[in-house]
Amino acid sequence: MYKFYGGVHPSASKILTLDRPIKRPYIPKKVVLPLLQNVGFPAEPVVKEDDTVSVGQVIAKPSGRMSSAIHATISGKVTKIEHSHTPAHSRVLSVTIEAQGDEDQDLNLKAPSDIDSLSKETFLDMIRDAGIVGLGGAMFPAHVKLSPPKTKPVDTVILNGSECEPYLTCDHRIMIEKSKELLKAVEIMVRILDAKHAYIAIEDNKLSAIYAMERALQTAKDKGYKTPVEVISLGTKYPQGAEKQVIKAVTNRVVPSGGLPADVGCVVFNVGTAYAIYEAVYLGKPLIERVVTITGPCVREPMNLWVRIGTRLEALASVFGGFVKEPKKVIIGGPMMGVAQYAMDIPITKGVGGVVFLSRDNIVESVESVCIRCGRCIEVCPMGLVPTTLMYQVKLENFTASGDLGIADCFECGACAYICPAKIPLLDYMKYGKSKVVVPV
Amino acid sequence: MAESLIVSIGPHIKDDLSTRKIMWAVTLSLVPAGAAGVFIFGIRALLIIILSVVSALATEALMLAMRRKDVTAVWDGSAVLTGLLLAYNLPPQVPAWLPIAGSFFAIAIGKQVFGGLGHNIFNPALVGRAFLMLSWPVYMTTWQNPRWKVDAVTSATPLVLYKSGGFGLLHHISKWDLFMGNRGGCIGEVCVIALLAGAAYLLIKKYISWHIPIVYILTIGALSWIFNGRSGLLTGDALFFVLSGGLILGAFFMATDYVTSPLSARGKIVFGIGCGLLTFIIRKFSGYPEGVCYAILMMNAAVPMIDKYTFPKWFGWRKA
Numbered sequence: 001m002y003k004f005y006g007g008v009h010p011s012a013s014k015i016l017t018l019d020r021p022i023k024r025p026y027i028p029k030k031v032v033l034p035l036l037q038n039v040g041f042p043a044e045p046v047v048k049e050d051d052t053v054s055v056g057q058v059i060a061k062p063s064g065r066m067s068s069a070i071h072a073t074i075s076g077k078v079t080k081i082e083h084s085h086t087p088a089h090s091r092v093l094s095v096t097i098e099a100q101g102d103e104d105q106d107l108n109l110k111a112p113s114d115i116d117s118l119s120k121e122t123f124l125d126m127i128r129d130a131g132i133v134g135l136g137g138a139m140f141p142a143h144v145k146l147s148p149p150k151t152k153p154v155d156t157v158i159l160n161g162s163e164c165e166p167y168l169t170c171d172h173r174i175m176i177e178k179s180k181e182l183l184k185a186v187e188i189m190v191r192i193l194d195a196k197h198a199y200i201a202i203e204d205n206k207l208s209a210i211y212a213m214e215r216a217l218q219t220a221k222d223k224g225y226k227t228p229v230e231v232i233s234l235g236t237k238y239p240q241g242a243e244k245q246v247i248k249a250v251t252n253r254v255v256p257s258g259g260l261p262a263d264v265g266c267v268v269f270n271v272g273t274a275y276a277i278y279e280a281v282y283l284g285k286p287l288i289e290r291v292v293t294i295t296g297p298c299v300r301e302p303m304n305l306w307v308r309i310g311t312r313l314e315a316l317a318s319v320f321g322g323f324v325k326e327p328k329k330v331i332i333g334g335p336m337m338g339v340a341q342y343a344m345d346i347p348i349t350k351g352v353g354g355v356v357f358l359s360r361d362n363i364v365e366s367v368e369s370v371c372i373r374c375g376r377c378i379e380v381c382p383m384g385l386v387p388t389t390l391m392y393q394v395k396l397e398n399f400t401a402s403g404d405l406g407i408a409d410c411f412e413c414g415a416c417a418y419i420c421p422a423k424i425p426l427l428d429y430m431k432y433g434k435s436k437v438v439v440p441v
Numbered sequence: 442m443a444e445s446l447i448v449s450i451g452p453h454i455k456d457d458l459s460t461r462k463i464m465w466a467v468t469l470s471l472v473p474a475g476a477a478g479v480f481i482f483g484i485r486a487l488l489i490i491i492l493s494v495v496s497a498l499a500t501e502a503l504m505l506a507m508r509r510k511d512v513t514a515v516w517d518g519s520a521v522l523t524g525l526l527l528a529y530n531l532p533p534q535v536p537a538w539l540p541i542a543g544s545f546f547a548i549a550i551g552k553q554v555f556g557g558l559g560h561n562i563f564n565p566a567l568v569g570r571a572f573l574m575l576s577w578p579v580y581m582t583t584w585q586n587p588r589w590k591v592d593a594v595t596s597a598t599p600l601v602l603y604k605s606g607g608f609g610l611l612h613h614i615s616k617w618d619l620f621m622g623n624r625g626g627c628i629g630e631v632c633v634i635a636l637l638a639g640a641a642y643l644l645i646k647k648y649i650s651w652h653i654p655i656v657y658i659l660t661i662g663a664l665s666w667i668f669n670g671r672s673g674l675l676t677g678d679a680l681f682f683v684l685s686g687g688l689i690l691g692a693f694f695m696a697t698d699y700v701t702s703p704l705s706a707r708g709k710i711v712f713g714i715g716c717g718l719l720t721f722i723i724r725k726f727s728g729y730p731e732g733v734c735y736a737i738l739m740m741n742a743a744v745p746m747i748d749k750y751t752f753p754k755w756f757g758w759r760k761a
Contacts, residue, residue, distance in 0.1 A: 005756065010454055166454065244757065257757040328447050335453040342448045356453075363447060364455045369517075370559035372460055375704040383756040388704065389748075406755050414452035421458045422559075428450050 002252040004245040006382040007237035008415045010166050010336065012205060016295045016302040017169045022177060024306040026319050029099045031073050031310030032084055032347040033059065036092040038133040039140045040066030045095060051078045056107050056286050059095050062128070068141045069131040070095070073288040073308040075103035087332040087339055087346050094347075097310070110284045120192050123281060130280035131287045131350075136160060136171075136241070136270030137333060139351040142277060145267050146192050152262040157189045157198040158250050161209060161271045162234060162241030165334025168354040170291040171271045173304045175202065175209035178275050179216030181282075185274035187227045188281055193267065198229045200271075201250050205236040238336060239413040243268050245382050257409050272353065292348055296357035298325035307348050313355060314344040327357040336414050366423035377416035377426060383409045387416035387426045394433035402433045410434060460558075463699075464518025466648050470639035471525055471694060477622055477632030481587045482533035486628045490528040493540035497524025500545045504553035519558050523547055526566035529629020529690060530734070531573070534585045539577065543569040563741045564701045567734050574734070584625040598626045599685035600730040608671065608678075619684040630687040640693035652709035653702060653716070654692040658683055660717025668725065688720070691733035701741040708744075708751035715740045715747075 036042035043060035047053060053072040060070040076099035084094040099105070112118065112126075128143035148154050159182065163171040175182065186198045202210050213231045234240055234249050244255045246268060253264040261268055269277075272290060279285040288309055295302040300321035307316065313330065317323075331338040332352050348355075377387035385406050393402040407430060416426040479487045501520035505512045524544050531540060547569025555561040574581045584597055599619065602610040618624055622632030630636075643649045662679040670676025683689070696702060696716050703712050716736050723732025 005754070008456070010452075010456075248756075254757050257755070259757065326445075328445065329449075329453060330446055331451075331453055335451070337451055338453065339451070340446070340448045340453065342446050358453065363453070365447075366455065366459075369460055370557070372463075372559045372699045373702075373704060374463070374699040375709075378704050378753055379706075381753075384753045384758075385755065386704065386752055405752075406758065409755070409757065418452045418454065419456050419458070421456075421460050421463055423455065423459065425450065427452065431450065 001232065001234060002249050003235060004240075004248040004382055005384055006380045006415065007239065007245075008380050008418050009236070010238055010418060012236075013166045013295075014169050014172070016167070017293050017304055018172065020169075020173070020303045022170075022173050022291050022304045022306060026305070026307075027074060027099075027105055028308055028311045028315050029074075030096065030312070030315065031308060032094050032096050032312060033070055033073065033310040034084070034086045034092045034094045034347065034349060035060045035070055036086070037070065037139055037309075037350045038066070038068040039138060040064070040068075042092060043067055043070050045081055045093070047078050047081075047095065049078055049081055052076070053078060053097060054103065055105060056109075056288060058286075059097075066141060066144060068133050069129060069286075071131055071286040071288050072097055073310050074099050075105050076100055085343070085346055087341065087349055087352055089339065107285065107288075111282060112284060115282065123188055123192050126280050126284070127277055130276070130285065132273060132276045132280055133287075133350050134270055135272035135276060135290055135350060135353065137337070137351045137353060138243075139349075142269070142273055145269070146189065148193070148262040148267070153265060154193045154262055154267050155196045155265045156251055156267070157186060157193060157195045158246060158266060158268045159186060159198070159200040159271055159274055160241055160243075160246050160268050161200060161202040161206070161213075162246055163206070164203060164236075164238045164240040164242075165336055165338075165354070166238075167295050167356050168293045168334050169295075170293045170304055170353045172206050172209050174271050174275050174291055175200075175206070176212045178278075179212045180220065181278040182213070182271060182274050183216055183220050183225065183227070183229065184282065185278040186229055187225070188277060189267075189269065189274070190227050195267075196228065198227060199250050200229065200231045201234050201246055202231065203236045203240055204233040238415065239382055242382065242411060242413060244411075257406065287350060290348075290350060290352070292352060293354035294320045295354060296327070296359075297362055298323045298327050298357050298359040300324050309350055310347045312345050312347050313341070316348075316355070317344070323357065325359040328360045329358040329363050331356040331358065336418065337412065368424050369422045371422055371424060374421060376419045376421065380415040380419050382413060382415065383411065385410060387430065388424075390433060391424060391426055391429040394429045394436075397436075399433065399436040403437045407433045408437050461517045463648055464522055466646065467643065467694070468518055468522050468525060470642045470648075471522075471529070471629070473635035473638050474629045474632055474690070475525070475529065477635040478529070478533070478628035481622050481631060482585055482628060483588045486533040488537065489531055489533060489535065489540050489628060490525065492537060493528035493531070493544050494521055494524035496541040496544040497521065497527070497548050500548040501553070504549055505557070508553065508557070510557070514558075517558065520548060523552065523565045523569070526629075526695060527569045530566065530570045530627050530687065532581065532584050532626075533628050534583060535580045539573060539580055542576075543573045546572040559700055561700055562744075563738050564695055564698050567695060567738050570734050571738060586625050587623055598730065599624055599681070600724065603685070604730040616680060616684065619681070624685075627687060627690075630690040633684055633689050636689045636693060640689075643693070649693070649697040650706065650709060652706055653696045653713045656710050656713025657692040657696055657716045657720075658688060660714050661688055661720055664717065664721040668721075682724075686724075686731045687733045691737055692716075695733075696737050696740070701744060703744050703747045703751060705748070705751050705753050707753070708747045711747050711751060712740055712744070715743060
């Protein structure tokens with residue numbers, strides 16, 4: 001077990017939902033499906049308003065390699081195709097589907113018959129057609145990750161079960177409840193990539209997940225499972241789950257500045273993505289739902305849920321029993337990197353692992369004071385940057401200087417702003433500075 | 442409900458550590474050393490401490506008001522800390538106006554002129570001490586023995602004795618005396634065990650890192666061991682030189698001042714070595730018996746340069 005530099009230890013707060021098995025109680029009456037749910041280009045709609053669609057049907061096809069298909073997540077009628085808001089506060093073309101009440105909501109799946117005889121290309125097609133993107137939040141198309149350029153062969157697959165964000169437990173529950181399926185998914189990935197090693201990396205505060213995965217691995221090996229998989233426990237530290245940090249912690253390889261994991265022969269998948277790949281290959285099921293942790297101190301019944309993509313937050317409220325206190329902040333994602341929402345009509349998209357509701361007492365509204373140069377931001381920056389110096393350069397609008405100091409390598413984990421005793425919103429300055437970075441030609 | 446939601450950029454949770462909490466924690470960690478000083482030198486030491494702290498607070502409030510800043514910021518603890526540290530650097534028998542003058546200079550010139558908390562280049566308490574040392578050297582070098590000694594007034598500190606006559610004049614002071622504070626010196630510097638208790642608290646709670654104080658003390662110890670021996674190289678009494686001056690107070694509580702020390706761990710190590718080297722040179726080759734104050738001030742001036750060359754290792758960065 002290796003380490004990465006920096007990091008912070010926020011209170012995990014996972015106890016609220018840790019022991020709640022994933023429930024699947026609910027099919028929404030209305031879904032809003034943004035057509036850009038991946039890194040890259042939006043999908044092109046193949047349905048019109050007033051069309052009738054059935055669950056699992058493709059409603060938008062990829063517009064190129066860096067694009068991903070969108071499927072209807074309920075059966076019903078397309079009522080609107082218009083721009084609407086996503087959890088990331090952007091406005092993209094979205095398809096609204098409303099159930100009319102008499103549709104067949106069952107998913108008719110055609111599972112492939114003989115998995116072992118299928119070729120790599122068939123697997124890649126199945127994964128692409130299922131619209132699978134990175135469910136850890138980045139939403140990078142999975143089929144692109146699985147077909148690296150020939151010049152950059154991948155020898156290591158890492159299944160990322162770090163889940164370092166406080167409150168979230170969706171990956172933890174998947175590892176406990178779907179251990180066998182995850183091993184099958186790893187087998188497929190290793191076959192596609194011809195990889196030599198595979199690791200399932202889990203933070204050591206998730207002992208039940210480590211135990212579940214190790215037991216499943218032992219059982220599978222007894223039955224002739226040959227994939228070279230190893231379960232690895234990592235130190236509990238935020239941001240352990242960040243791609244470059246998890247690669248460093250598992251393999252001790254350092255992804256170069258501006259590079260991709262493939263540059264050091266690695267590919268990293270979130271466990272949720274792996275489960276979606278299992279379902280796509282073994283069940284022929286497109287990505288129409290995902291596990292979401294609904295949690296926070298003011299939620300009446302915090303839980304882990306299978307949620308159809310496109311379900312709006314306000315529709316979910318009936319499932320978790322409403323609130324014991326009035327929520328003042330609604331965060332999609334975790335409390336460190338998640339995005340605060342200004343309305344409850346935002347849909348769950350493929351990258352949303354959790355919704356955290358905070359009441360007034362949980363919200364820190366601190367007044368920014370002057371930097372006292374304590375150096376804590378430097379101690380915690382996982383990229384080895386100098387947030388306080390960058391902050392001053394950004395304030396002075398010295399964007400060349402902040403670029404030279406590596407601001408583009410900041411991946412906005414927020415560790416600096418979390419730790420700052422002067423309560424300087426360092427992440428705000430980083431984001432602004434990044435948007436102004438001058439790329440040398 | 443929709444109208445009342447709060448939207449902001451993350452992280453949405455924050456560590457509960459604040460500037461104010463750090464300042465008061467450092468102040469708290471200095472209490473044992475001050476209490477020991479009052480016990481050793483008598484109630485007058487308490488008067489000096491109180492005068493110094495109160496005048497530091499008053500100066501801070503006055504300057505904040507003149508600069509049209511929020512005057513309630515005096516309670517952030519930084520002014521109290523400066524006043525306290527200045528008092529700890531004074532002999533117990535100075536006239537009552539001396540700490541007032543020192544605190545005024547420390548806060549007004551040492552800190553607020555530069556822009557207040559976070560902007561000063563030099564440690565304000567040491568600026569105050571340097572000012573007093575230059576202006577009223579006689580008061581600043583008139584020492585007092587612990588109150589249970591027969592010749593209570595006008596004793597010298599161990600380093601003064603060493604400077605004037607080597608170890609011959611020091612046979613009556615044991616290491617145990619140095620450790621417990623049974624010697625002449627400044628109010629806050631004499632009781633090493635109380636200072637170490639405070640330092641341990643700061644280190645355990647991670648309010649300070651070990652880099653500066655440990656490197657500083659080791660540098661002094663090593664240089665003294667190598668060069669300060671009576672019978673040639675490598676025979677010096679390292680422990681004596683570590684315990685006998687203001688080194689413990691300076692290393693743990695003044696060289697570690699966030700604002701005036703380097704940002705990164707590597708920079709802090711360079712800073713500690715520099716402080717140790719300069720302190721040793723001043724002690725050995727200058728007219729002053731003690732050099733902690735000036736050494737830290739000189740290294741404060743070097744901090745921007747140290748910072749520039751000691752940025753941490755940038756993850757994934759390779760030379761093109």
